[in-house]
Amino acid sequence: xxxxxxxxxxxxxxxxxxxxxxxxxxxxxxxxxxxxxxxxxxxxxxxxxxxxxxxxxxxxxxxxxxxxxxxxxxxxxxxxxxxxxxxxxxxxxxxxxxxxxxxxxxxxxxxxxxxxxxxxxxxx
Numbered sequence: 595x596x597x598x599x600x601x602x603x604x605x606x607x608x609x610x611x612x613x614x615x616x617x618x619x620x621x622x623x624x625x626x627x628x629x630x631x632x633x634x635x636x637x638x639x640x641x642x643x644x645x646x647x648x649x650x651x652x653x654x655x656x657x658x659x660x661x662x663x664x665x666x667x668x669x670x671x672x673x674x675x676x677x678x679x680x681x682x683x684x685x686x687x688x689x690x691x692x693x694x695x696x697x698x699x700x701x702x703x704x705x706x707x708x709x710x711x712x713x714x715x716x717x718x
Contacts, residue, residue, distance in 0.1 A: 623692060630677065630685040632695060636702035638682060641671040643703065644710070 630638070645667035654660045672679055689696045 625685075625688055625692075625695070628681060628684065629688050630681060632689075632699050633702065634675065634677070635685060635689060636699045636706060638671060638675050638677060639699065640703045640706040640710075641674065642668065643707065645671060 645664060648667065649660050649664045652660070652663065654663070672682070689699060
């Protein structure tokens with residue numbers, strides 16, 4: 595289990611590194627009104643990645659079952675973070691097209707996951 599979490603953290607670092615490479619190609623633009631803050635996005639993405647990891651660890655044979663469980667976990671993430679899915683999707687779309695923001699967000703995600711691993715608090 596620890597090995598999967600470490601591999602997961604490595605994957606996040608890799609994604610963050612690739613995002614940083616492209617960050618220099620874009621000029622920083624102010625997020626539109628209604629966009630979630632970088633901190634809130636990091637909190638949500640941390641919870642989503644941990645939920646994905648939980649479903650993967652279950653090693654379910656049925657893809658349908660995995661999707662159902664992941665959907666339920668996502669509902670818990672939205673509720674915990676008090677966020678509407680449309681606001682999240684719009685914010686995610688903005689940040690994905692602005693790598694300089696996404697780089698900072700994923701640096702925060704990696705830190706949060708590492709902190710949760712240290713404290714054994716990995717539930718979304």
